[in-house]
Amino acid sequence: MEAIDLFSNNISYNAIDDKNIMSLISLVRQGIQFPVFVNFMEKSPFDLAEWSGFLHVSERTMQRYKKEERTFDALQSEKIVEIALLYKKGIEVFGNSHNFDTWLNTQNLALGKIKPKELFDSSFGIGLLKDELIRIEHGVLA
Incomplete structure (x- = not known):
């Protein structure tokens, strides 16, 4: 199976079709290797400490994954x-990563005065952010 570049132009919420979703399911089932994750992490605005919170893994465990070049389990993957998909969507909506990063780090009234990135630790939170990005994209501001 070919590797999927999480930052490629053809993988985004808008481009997920049956073929892509099956590739993503396969990727998740195989697990994301730590070096692949590091490549993505370095392109994101989040450090290892933030990622450990998002993934519910201690920083010490993340360091061990790094040292041993381990593969994340299916849930973490x-x-x-x-x-990654939400981040790409945010860049599409805000026009660039700087504007999206600013939005992620600013308290949001529509989200109960929390920073959007604080919702990355739950699939429900990620879904809520995706919905919020779609509303912003269509000019529906709460």
């Missing part, structure tokens, strides 16, 4: 893919 799925969360990484969800965040």
Whole structure:
């Protein structure tokens, strides 16, 4: 199976079709290797400490994964893919990563005065952010 680049132009919420979703399911089931994750992490605005919170894994465990070049389990891999897709969607909506990163780090009234990135630790939170990005994209602001 060919590797999926989480930042490629053809993998996004808008481009997920049956073929792509099956590739993503396969990727999640195989698990994301730590070096692949590091490549993605370095392109994201989040450090290892933040990622450990998103993935519900201690920083010490993350360091061990790094040292041993381990593979994340399916649940952690799925969360990484969800965040990667959400991040790409945010860049599409806001026009660039800087604007989206600013939005992620700013308290949001529509989200109960929390920073959007604080919702990355749950699939429900990621879904809520995806819905919020779609509303912003269509000019429906709460």
